[in-house]
Amino acid sequence: MKIKPIDDRVVVQAVEAEAKTATGIYLPDSAKEKPTRGKVISVGPGKLLDSGKRVAVPVKVGDEVYYGKYAGTEVKVNEDKFVILRESDLLGVVTR
Numbered sequence: 001m002k003i004k005p006i007d008d009r010v011v012v013q014a015v016e017a018e019a020k021t022a023t024g025i026y027l028p029d030s031a032k033e034k035p036t037r038g039k040v041i042s043v044g045p046g047k048l049l050d051s052g053k054r055v056a057v058p059v060k061v062g063d064e065v066y067y068g069k070y071a072g073t074e075v076k077v078n079e080d081k082f083v084i085l086r087e088s089d090l091l092g093v094v095t096r
Contacts, residue, residue: 003077005044008057008087012038012065012072013080036069037094038083047087057087064094 003011015037040063046054059065072085 003042003075003082003084005042005084007044008047008055009044010040010057010059010065010085010087010090011042012067012083012085013041014038014083015064037064037066039064041082059087059090059093066091066094 005011040059043057046056067085067089071089072083075082
């Protein structure tokens, strides 16, 4: 099953937070931060304006993005976890 977002929404697969700190301490699940970075899996067609035109979403499938800690809606499809976000919930795109 696939998720096809509508309007200006984006489906992101979260990248799990590190289980170990920079100094080598392993963190239990209860101490881990909620993910705020992920890979774009699917992109909606864009926001529909009053004029009837669509404004394209500025990210594409495969982009790595940052989003707010409590942004979006978490969904589970089969055994995979995803976050569905609005374009405005995205904070930035990772460039290399």
